[in-house]
């Protein structure tokens with residue numbers, strides 16, 4: 001029979017149930033690491049950084065033997081004045097009496113929670129409308145993320161599903177066309193980690209540049225070469241786009257039918273999607289217009305609306321045609337008449353031609369009447385300026401959530417219950433329905449240079465979760481790391497390994513609601 005003897009426990013082992021000691025910094029993996037080096041623990045790469053140098057991502061450096069996050073944390077300040085974009089060391093100022101509902105700490109430059117059991121670097125208590133709030137701030141390392149790019153253009157960029165290449169590597173694909181725009185899906189885990197090392201490296205560099213509002217040169221297989229930059233006009237085959245189409249050919253007919261009435265006998269709006277023919281279209285019939293006898297090439301969809309009049313391209317109305325008459329098959333001699341006035345125009349008004357039928361019913365170019373030219377110019381006026389819009393789409397998974405709470409699913413549930421606002425660099429993030437925290441945000445609303453990378457490869461993006469302090473407690477938040485804003489402003493992050501040493505003030509973007517006191521943008 002074994003005899004059990006009560007002891008004080010085995011030496012060197014923690015008491016049963018005790019929380020293991022969490023080292024702020026792991027012991028170096030290589031015990032023979034040179035004495036002037038330190039190991040960065042901020043991502044799985046674990047760079048060993050010599051004094052005075054930075055790690056592989058350029059975001060962390062060894063400064064006098066201390067690992068620091070080299071960029072300042074971006075803080076938004078609502079109050080007017082005192083915003084000079086200045087960088088201020090945390091140590092340089094005592095705790096300030098800044099009104100706490102006028103300051104928001106963003107994740108840009110804040111450092112990370114990696115290796116993921118650590119509380120977020122900034123868990124900031126502040127007030128909004130007299131309510132105690134808390135904002136959990138971190139830089140997420142995203143492998144599962146992509147950019148959805150909307151390119152306002154009338155031109156054909158390439159076939160749906162075609163590969164999009166950057167520096168020769170496949171970095172995404174052409175997605176669906178939307179009204180006046182072509183969508184691209186760029187980046188994503190498949191290209192980041194599923195292909196060659198070079199594919200992953202080029203993909204992550206392209207993503208960082210896109211997110212940081214820089215231009216990116218892309219080639220679409222079997223299609224166009226484009227330059228995309230958030231908030232700028234796209235450049236297609238070397239030509240800067242100006243206008244988004246006012247609508248398809250059918251819509252353009254409908255919108256301007258009454259204005260054409262009496263000024264033209266027939267109007268054809270050339271478009272690679274739906275080419276419209278005024279007298280056959282319901283709009284022309286409602287105006288009781290006389291049929292013109294025109295015969296259009298292409299597949300008739302419904303009266304006055306034709307599909308596939310030409311191949312897609314960069315010519316008239318996003319087709320490959322330079323001569324609009326090439327889509328006219330002929331005229332019904334029983335219906336058409338000499339002197340018939342025909343306008344051919346594209347959906348942006350960039351191309352137009354005025355023609356009059358001669359005695360043999362052949363359309364002959366003629367000077368366009370002023371009143372008709374005015375309508376063509378109005379079509380152009382109604383086209384919105386072409387823009388490239390870049391949306392970051394990322395899945396904030398379990399690891400990142402652990403920086404907020406010890407029970408990560410409670411954070412997800414609280415967001416879905418509209419108790420937690422999610423922002424990226426202070427910009428409102430749309431939260432997708434369904435499982436997980438999948439967020440989407442317009443990079444144009446985020447501070448400049450919000451995105452970084454690590455060589456795993458993955459994208460680094462800021463993310464903030466704001467909620468009532470009581471709700472934070474209820475979801476199992478790291479209450480012991482909640483610190484008042486004044487203390488954060490004076491001291492910086494709660495940890496000292498890889499922490500930022502300075503802060504930078506920025507005014508909030510006028511397009512964004514103030515992040516505190518807002519419900520999330522739930523899908």
Ligand code: SF4
Nearest residue numbers: 040043046047055057
């Ligand atoms: S890549 Fe950057 S974050 Fe990762 S270990 Fe190296 S320095 Fe640290």
